[in-house]
Amino acid sequence: MKKITKCMLGALMTGAMLTPVHAEEATTSIQYSKTSEYTLSIDSSVTVSSTTETEQAIKVSNVNTKSNEKVQIAIKSGVGSNGKVTLTRDDASGVTTEVTASLDKNGAGIGANEVIAEFEDQSTTATKGGKLYYSKIPADAAAGSYTGTIVYVGSVVARN
Amino acid sequence: MKHKKLLLAGMAMMLGWLPLRVQAADDQEGTITLKATVPASYELSIPITSTNIDYDQQTQQIGKLSVQGNIEAGKTITVSVKEKKDFKASTNPQEVPGIPFKVTKAGSEFSNEVWTSDEIKAAVPKEITLSIEFEADAWSMASSGEYIGSVVFSAAMN
Numbered sequence: 001m002k003k004i005t006k007c008m009l010g011a012l013m014t015g016a017m018l019t020p021v022h023a024e025e026a027t028t029s030i031q032y033s034k035t036s037e038y039t040l041s042i043d044s045s046v047t048v049s050s051t052t053e054t055e056q057a058i059k060v061s062n063v064n065t066k067s068n069e070k071v072q073i074a075i076k077s078g079v080g081s082n083g084k085v086t087l088t089r090d091d092a093s094g095v096t097t098e099v100t101a102s103l104d105k106n107g108a109g110i111g112a113n114e115v116i117a118e119f120e121d122q123s124t125t126a127t128k129g130g131k132l133y134y135s136k137i138p139a140d141a142a143a144g145s146y147t148g149t150i151v152y153v154g155s156v157v158a159r160n
Numbered sequence: 161m162k163h164k165k166l167l168l169a170g171m172a173m174m175l176g177w178l179p180l181r182v183q184a185a186d187d188q189e190g191t192i193t194l195k196a197t198v199p200a201s202y203e204l205s206i207p208i209t210s211t212n213i214d215y216d217q218q219t220q221q222i223g224k225l226s227v228q229g230n231i232e233a234g235k236t237i238t239v240s241v242k243e244k245k246d247f248k249a250s251t252n253p254q255e256v257p258g259i260p261f262k263v264t265k266a267g268s269e270f271s272n273e274v275w276t277s278d279e280i281k282a283a284v285p286k287e288i289t290l291s292i293e294f295e296a297d298a299w300s301m302a303s304s305g306e307y308i309g310s311v312v313f314s315a316a317m318n
Contacts, residue, residue, distance in 0.1 A: 040190060048196040056192070076189060087196055093233050099194065134194065141198045142281070144232045148194040155187040 036065040036156045038119065040073070048087070048099055050137040053106065058117040058130055065156060070127070071119040072157045075112065078150035083109020085134070087148035097141040099134045101150070107133065116152065120159070202229025202237055202280055204315045207290055213247075219264070219293045222311075226287040227275040231317060237280060239315045240272035247309035259302050261292045263311055 041059040048054050058073055065071060079085055083102055089095040100109045103116065110116065110132075118128040137146075207223025214220065227237045246258030263270045265288055279286040292311070 040188065042190055042192065044191060045193045045195060048194050050196065050198050078192075085194060087194055089233075091233055095233070097196070097198070099196070137196050137198055141230075142233070143198045143200040143230045143235075143277075146194075146196045146198070148196075150192040150194065151189060152192065153187050153189045 034064070034066075036069045036071070038063040038065070038071045038154070038156075040154050042073075042152070046134065048134045048137060050141070052136055054134040054136075055105075056132045056134070058126070058132060060117075060119050060124055060154075063119045063124055064122050065120055067121070068159055069156050070159050071154060072115055073117040073129075073152055073154045074115045075110065076151040076153045077112075078148070079110060079112050079114070081109075081112065083111075083114075085148050085150060087137075087146035089142065089144045089146050091144060095142050095144065097137055097146055099137060099148075102133045102135075103129050103131065105133055198230070200229070200231040200235065200317060202227055202231055202315070202317070204237075204239060204313065206313050207311075213292070215299055217294075218296060218298075219291050221289060221291045222263075224287040224289050225273065225313070226285045227280050227315065228285050229280050231277045231280055233277050235277055236318050237275045237315055238272050238318060239275070239313055241270060241311060242314035243310075243312040245310045247307035249303070249305040249307055259294060259298045259307060259309070261294045261298070261309065264291045264293045265289070 038060045039062040041061050043056060046054060046056050060071060060073075063071055079101055083100045084098045085101050086096050086098055089097075102109055103114070116129045116132055117126045119125075120127050205224070205226045205228070207225060211220075211222055225239060227239060229237075231237065241263050244261070244263060246260045248258040265273070270288075270290060273288055275286060292309075
């Protein structure tokens with residue numbers, strides 16, 4: 001009886017030792033996607049001078065774009081042909097005057113939907129534009145206080 | 161932390177710029193308000209500063225008064241005679257009595273004249289002609305000599 005038991009255990013052990021072992025590999029893919037983002041830092045109000053040209057910075061902070069994207073800020077409305085921006089006298093008299101908006105000091109007027117600044121990667125230094133210049137109020141403008149409005153739009157677009 | 165962010169956003173708004181944190185695909189609009197003030201300015205043209213008066217003339221034109229410039233709509237410029245000094249002998253003004261006179265406009269004593277913003281900016285300026293007028297016997301009672309008088313005008317924007 002003992003011999004039979006030993007023989008069976010031996011057969012089992014042998015069988016176990018002869019069972020084939022398969023090596024397996026598995027891959028875990030880790031993905032991370034961060035969308036481009038930025039924070040606009042643009043003065044909401046600018047006082048235009050009647051004696052000198054006025055400069056306004058078009059800035060962003062916390063900018064972080066994908067390598068194939070950029071932040072683009074463009075004029076949406078408020079700028080007419082040759083960069084003219086109309087300012088209306090506050091007394092409801094209908095009297096208006098104009099200043100010229102340009103990307104360069106004493107430069108030519110911008111277009112009605114001109115791109116005024118572009119930023120890439122994590123740099124807050126504009127790769128294009130980044131400043132707006134407003135010409136002084138014309139000498140023949142009627143005395144008084146004037147207000148005008150420019151609407152701009154910031155967006156993330158594909159790089160060229 | 162949340163309160164700190166709100167506080168920072170509030171401070172940014174107070175400082176005049178608009179922090180807009182934007183995720184991709186979210187176009188974000190903003191507005192720039194341009195403000196300008198054109199200061200008022202004007203020039204007062206007064207009658208000639210030196211003119212010889214004929215000794216026997218009771219009335220003598222001294223010239224035109226006008227205001228030109230650029231003032232806000234609704235504002236006015238008022239010009240008035242601030243001071244006039246009677247004609248007195250230049251050699252011994254203390255001893256010889258002065259010759260009184262008045263400034264007149266169209267025969268009436270001139271006190272002040274008002275120019276509106278439109279009149280001031282008009283291509284053809286509004287002018288008024290002023291004269292000085294002496295009493296009828298003023299010259300006959302005056303001692304011989306050279307006399308000097310003056311008129312000081314003042315202008316104020318209202």
